[in-house]
Structures are given as C-alpha cells and as structure tokens.
Amino acid sequence: xxxxxxxxxxxxxxxxxxxxxxxxxxxxxxxxxxxxxxxxxxxxxxxxxxxxxxxxxxxxxxxxxxxxxxxxxxxxxxxxxxxxxxxxxxxxxxxxxxxxxxxxxxxxxxxxxxxxxxxxxxxxxxxxxxxxxxxxxxxxxxxxxxxxxxxxxxxxxxxxxxxxxxxxxxxxxxxxxxxxxxxxxxxxxxxxxxxxxxxxxxxxxxxxxxxxxxxxxxxxxxxxxxxxxxxxxxxxxxxxxxxxxxxxxxxxxxxxxxxxxxx
Amino acid sequence: xxxxxxxxxxxxxxxxxxxxxxxxxxxxxxxxxxxxxxxxxxxxxxxxxxxxxxxxxxxxxxxxxxxxxxxxxxxxxxxxxxxxxxxxxxxxxxxxxxxxxxxxxxxxxxxxxxxxxxxxxxxxxxxxxxxxxxxxxxxxxxxxxxxxxxxxxxxxxxxxxxxxxxxxxxxxxxxxxxxxxxxxxxxxxxxxxxxxxxxxxxxxxxxxxxxxxxxxxxxxxx
Amino acid sequence: xxxxxxxxxxxxxxxxxxxxxxxxxxxxxxxxxxxxxxxxxxxxxxxxxxxxxxxxxxxxxxxxxxxxxxxxxxxxxxxxxxxxxxxxxxxxxxxxxxxxxxxxxxxxxxxxxxxxxxxxxxxxxxxxxxxxxxxxxxxxxxxxxxxxxxxxxxxxxxxxxxxxxxxxxxxxxxxxxxxxxxxxxxxxxxxxxxxxxxxxxxxxxxxxxxxxx
Numbered sequence: 001x002x003x004x005x006x007x008x009x010x011x012x013x014x015x016x017x018x019x020x021x022x023x024x025x026x027x028x029x030x031x032x033x034x035x036x037x038x039x040x041x042x043x044x045x046x047x048x049x050x051x052x053x054x055x056x057x058x059x060x061x062x063x064x065x066x067x068x069x070x071x072x073x074x075x076x077x078x079x080x081x082x083x084x085x086x087x088x089x090x091x092x093x094x095x096x097x098x099x100x101x102x103x104x105x106x107x108x109x110x111x112x113x114x115x116x117x118x119x120x121x122x123x124x125x126x127x128x129x130x131x132x133x134x135x136x137x138x139x140x141x142x143x144x145x146x147x148x149x150x151x152x153x154x155x156x157x158x159x160x161x162x163x164x165x166x167x168x169x170x171x172x173x174x175x176x177x178x179x180x181x182x183x184x185x186x187x188x189x190x191x192x193x194x195x196x197x198x199x200x201x202x203x204x205x206x207x208x209x210x211x212x213x214x215x216x217x218x219x220x221x222x223x224x225x226x227x228x229x230x231x232x233x234x235x236x237x238x239x240x241x242x243x244x245x246x247x248x249x250x251x252x253x254x255x256x257x258x259x260x261x262x263x
Numbered sequence: 264x265x266x267x268x269x270x271x272x273x274x275x276x277x278x279x280x281x282x283x284x285x286x287x288x289x290x291x292x293x294x295x296x297x298x299x300x301x302x303x304x305x306x307x308x309x310x311x312x313x314x315x316x317x318x319x320x321x322x323x324x325x326x327x328x329x330x331x332x333x334x335x336x337x338x339x340x341x342x343x344x345x346x347x348x349x350x351x352x353x354x355x356x357x358x359x360x361x362x363x364x365x366x367x368x369x370x371x372x373x374x375x376x377x378x379x380x381x382x383x384x385x386x387x388x389x390x391x392x393x394x395x396x397x398x399x400x401x402x403x404x405x406x407x408x409x410x411x412x413x414x415x416x417x418x419x420x421x422x423x424x425x426x427x428x429x430x431x432x433x434x435x436x437x438x439x440x441x442x443x444x445x446x447x448x449x450x451x452x453x454x455x456x457x458x459x460x461x462x463x464x465x466x467x468x469x470x471x472x473x474x475x476x477x478x479x480x481x482x483x484x485x
Numbered sequence: 486x487x488x489x490x491x492x493x494x495x496x497x498x499x500x501x502x503x504x505x506x507x508x509x510x511x512x513x514x515x516x517x518x519x520x521x522x523x524x525x526x527x528x529x530x531x532x533x534x535x536x537x538x539x540x541x542x543x544x545x546x547x548x549x550x551x552x553x554x555x556x557x558x559x560x561x562x563x564x565x566x567x568x569x570x571x572x573x574x575x576x577x578x579x580x581x582x583x584x585x586x587x588x589x590x591x592x593x594x595x596x597x598x599x600x601x602x603x604x605x606x607x608x609x610x611x612x613x614x615x616x617x618x619x620x621x622x623x624x625x626x627x628x629x630x631x632x633x634x635x636x637x638x639x640x641x642x643x644x645x646x647x648x649x650x651x652x653x654x655x656x657x658x659x660x661x662x663x664x665x666x667x668x669x670x671x672x673x674x675x676x677x678x679x680x681x682x683x684x685x686x687x688x689x690x691x692x693x694x695x696x697x698x
Contacts (some may be wrong), residue, residue: 054599092605102600106618106694116604119614148694161600168604327633327679328672329640331651336672339658340665424545428644435548449559452552456544463543 005030011060035214038224095165099177101157103149110145135163155186175206281437296362304370325364354426373408413470497653512578519583541580570642589624629686
C-alpha cells in the first residue's frame with residue numbers, strides 16, 4: 001500500500017452554527033487525478049481549500065505526503081496548531097490553481113511565475129526567469145511572457161497561473177474550479193494543459209463541473225452532497241449504472257458539461 | 264492660559280443669528296446648486312453641442328479654481344461689471360454657482376450609469392416615455408445620485424465658512440468676532456470646530472440612513 | 486493689467502505649489518500611519534484614528550487653519566505662520582488620504598494574497614511585494630484628485646498672512662483697483678496648475694499595469 005498524497009481524516013468545517021463539511025474521510029492516491037464533483041454548495045471547494053490550509057478546519061486532520069498540515073490532533077482530542085514555518089514547508093509540496101486565477105496585476109506573466117522563485121527560493125533574477133520561461137513554454141505562452149494579466153485572455157491567465165504553481169515543482173496540484181470563470185470556448189486550452197500534466201503522472205485534485213474531463217481523465221471520482229462524501233471510486237464504478245439517485249439528479253443538470261456522454 | 268468658553272456662550276443671541284445665516288446659506292445653496300446643476304446636466308445631455316460645450320467649459324473652470332477666488336471675483340469684481348451685491352446675496356449666489364458645477368457632474372454620472380437595457384426593458388413592456396422617466400429613471404437616479412449628493416452637501420456646509428472672508432455675517436464671522444472682542448479667540452475657534460463637526464456628522468448619519476432605506480432599489484451597474 | 490502684475494502672480498503661485506506639495510507629502514506620511522491604525526484591528530489604535538479623520542474631515546479647513554495658527558503660540562510654539570499653514574493643510578489632507586489608503590488596502594482581492602501564500606511567500610513578503618503595490622495603484626487616482634483639492638484649498642492659507650497666489654491677487658487688487666482682472670488671472674493660473682497635475686496624473690496612471698476593479 002503506497003502512502004496517500006493527501007489523507008483527509010474526519011474533517012469537519014463549520015462557519016458559526018452551519019456545518020459545511022460533516023466529517024470527510026478521503027485519500028488522494030499519488031500520481032493520479034482525483035476529481036471532486038457535486039452540486040454548488042456541496043462543500044467541494046471548501047474541502048480543497050482545507051487541503052491547502054487556506055481554510056482552517058474545525059476538527060479533523062489533513063496529512064500531506066505523510067506530514068500533518070495545519071493542526072495536529074492528539075488522541076485526547078486536543079488540537080495543536082503547527083508552526084507557520086513548518087506549515088509553509090509542507091505546503092510547498094502543493095501547487096494551487098484558483099477559479100479567479102489570482103494573478104498579480106502589477107507583474108507580467110513572467111514576473112508572476114518567477115516571483116516566488118526569487119523571493120522565497122532566493123534565486124537570481126536570471127535563473128528565476130529562465131525557470132519561469134520553461135514553465136511558460138510548457139503551457140504554450142512563451143510569447144506572452146512580457147504581458148500583464150490585464151492584457152491576457154482568461155484562458156491565458158489561467159495557464160500562467162498553472163505555470164506559476166508548476167515553477168515551484170510541487171508534488172501535488174490542486175485545482176479549484178479552474179475553468180468556471182472562463183468563456184466556454186476558452187475552457188479547452190486550460191483542460192488540455194491539465195490533461196498533459198495528468199499524462200506526466202502529476203498528482204492532481206480537481207474540483208470541477210467539467211464532468212467530461214472528470215470521466216475521461218480522473219482515476220478517482222468523489223461525489224459530495226451537502227457536506228458529505230456520498231461515495232468515491234473509479235469513474236467506471238461511480239458513473240456506471242445503476243447510479244445513486246443524487247448523482248443521477250446531478251448529472252441531469254450537467255448534460256451540457258459533458259455529462260451527456262454518460263447518460 | 265485660561266480656557267473659558269462661557270465668555271463666548273454669553274453672546275448666545277448673536278451666535279444663534281450667525282448659525283441661522285449659516286444654515287440658511289447652506290440649505291438654500293445646496294437646493295439651488297442641485298436644481299441648477301440638474302438643469303445643467305440635462306442641458307448638456309440633451310441640448311446638443313452648442314449648449315454642452317460652453318457649459319462643460321464653465322463646469323471645468325468652476326471645478327478647477329478655488330471657491331475663495333470665485334467669491335472674490337464675484338464680490339470685489341462684480342461691481343465693475345454692474346453687479347454690486349451685498350455680502351449675503353453674493354455669498355448665496357457664489358455658493359449656488361459653485362455647487363451647481365459639482366452637482367451637474369453628479370447628475371451626469373447618474374444619467375450615464377443607468378443601463379440602457381433598463382429603459383429598453385421598460386419600453387418593451389409598454390411604458391410610455393413619461394412613465395419611464397417617473398417609474399424607472401428617477402428612482403434609479405435617486406439611488407445612484409444620493410451618496411455623492413450628500414457628500415456634496417457636506418462640502419457646501421464647510422464652504423459656507425469661507426464666506427466669512429467677504430464679511431457674510433454667518434457663524435464663523437460672528438463667533439470669531441466675539442472671540443476677538445473678548446480676547447478668547449482660541450475658545451471661539453474651538454466652539455466653531457465643534458459646531459461644524461457635529462453638523463457634518465449628523466448630516467452624514469442622516470444621509471447614510473436615507474441610503475440604507477433606499478438600498479433595496481440598488482442594482483449592480485454593469 | 487500690466488505684465489508686471491502677472492509676473493507677481495506667477496511668483497506667488499510658486500508658494501501655492503510649494504506649500505501644497507509639502508503638505509501632500511507630509512499628509513501622505515501621516516495617512517500611512519493612520520490607515521495602519523485603522524487596519525490594525527485594535528480598537529485602541531483604530532478609534533483615535535477614526536476620531537482624527539472624522540474631525541479633520543468634519544471641520545471647515547478655514548476654521549482648522551485659524552485654530553492651529555492661534556493655538557500654537559498659546560501652547561508655547563512660536564512658529565512662522567507658513568509652518569502653521571503647512572501643519573493645517575497636512576493634517577487635513579492626511580485625514581482624506583488615510584481614508585483613500587484604507588479603501589485601497591481593503592479592496593485588494595483576498596485571492597491575490599492567497600495565491601502569494603500558496604507559492605510560499607511569508608505574510609510580510611506578501612504584504613510588501615503584493616498588497617502594498619496593488620493598494621498604491623488602486624489609490625493613485627484618488628491621490629491625484631486629493632492633490633488638486635489641496636492646491637485649491639491652499640488658497641485659504643491667505644487668511645493667516647501667507648502671500649501665496651490668492652493673497653497676492655487680493656493685495657494687488659486692493660492697490661490697483663483691478664479686482665476683476667487680477668482674480669480672473671489668479672483663477673486661470675490655478676486652472677493651469679490643476680490641469681497639468683491632472684494630465685500628468687492621468688499619464689502616470691495609464692503607464693501603470695492594469696489593476697483589478
């Protein structure tokens with residue numbers, strides 16, 4: 001049994017009195033693409049953000065590559081915050097891609113990709129930009145290196161954001177609805193970059209409404225509904241008939257996102 | 264140093280009269296400025312280039328020069344072109360013209376910000392032009408224009424103090440005059456500061472309350 | 486109106502520009518402090534900053550200037566009137582600029598800081614490299630606007646005896662009986678100065694890379 005890339009144990013997330021995640025248990029296998037699907041408000045993005053420790057879980061633990069991230073939990077139920085420097089070191093194994101791209105508007109594409117290499121890894125400007133350029137080539141945007149985010153299309157911005165995450169050589173890539181704020185004709189270029197990445201054996205966790213992508217590229221599909229993980233398994237199992245009625249209902253509303261091929 | 268605000272407050276009738284002049288100038292100047300500003304905005308939008316251009320120039324000049332210079336020009340320069348006004352009318356006229364320039368820009372922005380689609384939607388469901396103005400344009404304008412208009416009213420309140428320089432017997436002139444008579448200038452200025460501060464804060468709070476009451480009409484401009 | 490008079494006005498306008506520039510710079514420095522207090526999340530810091538801002542935005546500048554001018558000698562500070570004038574203008578513009586800065590910092594999208602966090606920037610690196618530059622770009626148009634407001638407001642320092650543009654026009658109008666020409670000329674000079682500031686500001690703004698709204 002190989003060590004899971006990320007292990008989520010009885011994760012609970014509450015905002016005040018409302019629980020968004022009710023005790024999630026999930027293992028992300030290394031070298032594969034895991035997809036989190038589910039209706040809006042099912043908690044899938046929150047779960048992903050907890051994996052990156054952008055959200056603090058109320059209870060439960062996140063283990064990344066065998067190391068506990070954020071809070072450790074003792075057997076007596078006591079939670080202990082892990083020092084920020086340790087968290088930062090563990091988190092450096094994770095790359096994250098956001099729905100809103102979150103590129104820094106005052107830096108060029110190259111600047112965005114090389115920023116952390118220079119400020120965090122203290123690389124020289126020349127070396128950092130050389131490595132950043134490699135990543136831009138990889139996402140097919142070397143010609144746009146000197147452009148500012150405002151001069152790029154949404155699809156191009158998201159590819160730069162992927163390059164920015166990849167430049168730090170993460171072991172795991174998290175994608176939070178990477179195509180949800182893109183025009184339909186621009187989702188393809190981003191999904192293609194993600195497919196290439198999957199083919200290289202990158203461990204990926206993808207929150208997406210792109211059912212077609214999940215069914216064809218994903219090795220593990222996890223279906224969340226109202227903060228609960230209803231089931232998780234290979235696509236043949238999850239999408240194979242007979243299906244859980246909630247999934248059936250969900251797929252019906254996503255026919256135009258590639259779900260029609262499954263119906 | 265002694266700090267005795269009572270020597271100022273002893274002259275309450277004079278202070279009240281000064282406060283009355285300030286409030287009167289402020290309210291009249293704000294209403295007048297808003298009314299003229301609205302006409303200017305309408306004229307610039309619908310009057311064609313021959314009206315838009317000179318009015319636009321006037322607005323830019325008024326917005327680009329200090330209020331004090333405008334007042335000096337009107338009060339000291341006026342008599343040379345046959346416009347000899349007493350301090351109060353001169354002050355009121357100056358305040359109105361100055362306010363009108365800024366109010367016209369507020370209304371213009373309001374016109375522009377109402378999406379064409381809202382009017383098209385009203386036309387499609389069969390509203391007449393008059394109905395569209397009354398039922399769609401004006402309510403939407405009010406919501407858009409209210410916050411900057413309240414802000415402008417507050418600015419005009421503070422500008423009335425400048426009229427003391429051309430001897431308008433408003434609050435600043437009255438109270439500072441009492442202050443120098445009684446050798447209590449600092450006290451008089453403290454009193455003034457507090458008066459304006461309270462008035463501005465109250466206006467601001469009332470404005471926010473009105474905005475809040477109207478906020479259900481708010482839409483997200485596209 | 487002779488060229489000599491115009492020349493005097495132009496010379497006096499250098500005072501207007503100088504006083505405004507110094508006040509805006511001092512005001513900006515104070516504004517950084519105030520906005521830091523507002524955003525500190527500590528009531529003991531935020532409340533005094535809020536009272537300061539409310540006071541200097543709520544009291545007419547004329548009253549502020551007279552108060553500072555007359556208060557300083559009373560508390561034992563005998564400074565030249567130009568210093569009192571600059572203090573007054575600086576405190577006033579600081580209040581407005583602090584509000585601008587607070588708004589700028591508050592409108593930096595949270596996601597831009599999250600993405601910095603995810604690539605390993607420490608909170609202080611994210612603040613210096615991401616938050617500050619974006620907030621400054623967001624507030625730049627308001628800063629230009631504030632500069633124009635202060636240039637106009639500086640006309641009020643004439644009441645404490647500073648012979649800047651407005652006071653010079655006033656003095657000359659008294660001695661030459663040409664108020665119409667002199668105040669019109671002074672107004673024109675203000676207009677030109679403000680136009681130059683607005684244009685330069687606009688050019689700088691356009692040269693800055695795009696910023697999210």
